[in-house]
Amino acid sequence: MRIAFIKMHGLGNDFVVLDGRTRPLPKIDATSAAALADRHTGIGCDQLVLLEPSASADFRMRIFNPDGSEVEACGNATRAVGLLHGAAARIETLAGVISSAPSGGGIAVEMGKPRFGWNEIPLAYAMDTHAMPVAWEELDAPIAVNVGNPHAIFFVPDTDAVDLARLGPEIEHDSLFPERINVNVATATARDAIRLRVWERGAGLTRACGTGACATAIGAMRRGLVDRKVTVRLPGGALRIEWREDGEIVMTGPATESFRGDFDPVAYGLYSSGSAE
Template sequence: MTTVPFTKMHGLGNDFVLLDERQMPGPIDPAWISQIADRHRGIGFDQLVVVDEDPELDAHVRFFNADGSESGACGNATRCVARMIHEETGKNEIGLRTARGILRAVRDGMGWSVDMGAPKLAWDQIPLAHDCAAEDVPLDIAGLPRPFAVNMGNPHAVFVVDHLESIDVAGMGPTLERHAMFPERANIGFVQVLDRSSARLRVFERGVGLTLACGSGACAAMVALVKKGLVDGRVRFQLDGGELQLEWDGMNGVVMTGPASLAYRGVISSEMAPSAS
């Protein structure tokens, strides 16, 4: 009978199941992903992470949301993959190929730092439904400012608010994620500036829901806040699951630093294996 080994990891509570296709290649079916993502009848996770061989780098990585849709990047998961490969090889600098491009991770005292690449701000690269300014997307929702849109491997819409705790992120997220302005849906972030070096962030992730942390969402919020002149180039973001440090010089890649934690290793039973779904 076929079983599938997996590793469960998380970055600040943003949790992942890692499958190593280097050892056991196989098809990835969206319906199967959503089945094992179920926290009651499966394993439960925010994203499935599939790690495969790469001829030039340490690995090729794909990210899948809990609903089975594919994501271009995931910052917290990238740190987890970097830790996994470090434990295999001892390397402190890891290169990963993703749909976002080549992401490079470096081990440091806070965990792992990842250069998540430069933001895409052109309306058709985010993408948005029509030509408009990314920093002032014409999305008028009562009680909210217009969002700042950016692509950090995934489309993000960032709302800069004065009182984050008064925002019903879980309630508003599903409608905003699927708004017509976002033809590929969007991750919806709400950020409050605390001072020029700290901010509070919550993110409703596309295809997942409200998560304890979102690495690419923190990168998107960093871009929005720097562009608006609200923070300096180094900011500590407080998320529901913990803290991430973000650095951006306004031009190059956004660098994210945070922990990568191992929860456990296990096997998916033959009843839940891909061939049984």
């Protein structure tokens, strides 16, 4: 039996969505997730997204990077899934239950409250996460924020001048970050505007990163660089981020369905729908 998929993207950050809310999916592990995400021999995507039934929310969302690692949260994927669902929803993730709803600007997602403790990022040892006393060449004194997944944000004069393709993986895999880290380089261009580039943990350079936009906006707000409502402009487009007075982060932006198709699960080492294991 062939498995249906939906190809979607949020500002160019693209996903293969497998919808198992009403019909069981085959077992997906790191190897099969990486095979499906491969752009040469698979369907190709930045993340593979699985939708499953949930006992605590409307449904459950699981997210796999192209290297097969499973991640806690993805803002762009949540907007895509919100578009697919077509109505307000509570979504169970590894980072907790988050909410999405249609909005005039696309899909609005309540991403939860940011965490700043060194052990909540997590870091390998205690330090001030507001201005970490570390540096990688010209990138220094980052602020660390966990918005469902871990981010380090470097504020620089010019985001395009940073060789993020080279420094990103070095920082991601530094022993300071036991669960690795998403690397953000940002420039506050006005009280309500930020430019951002992201090296995404397990995925590399990306056209857009929703959690990166949230973490960067929160970091800029904590440092007094911007107000509590900002537009974050990434290579793929813009997201609106608000840090509400109740501590909740709200991200609003577009999502797009690209096309639908199906694939033979045997070709990716998967069991067919309804099989044991």
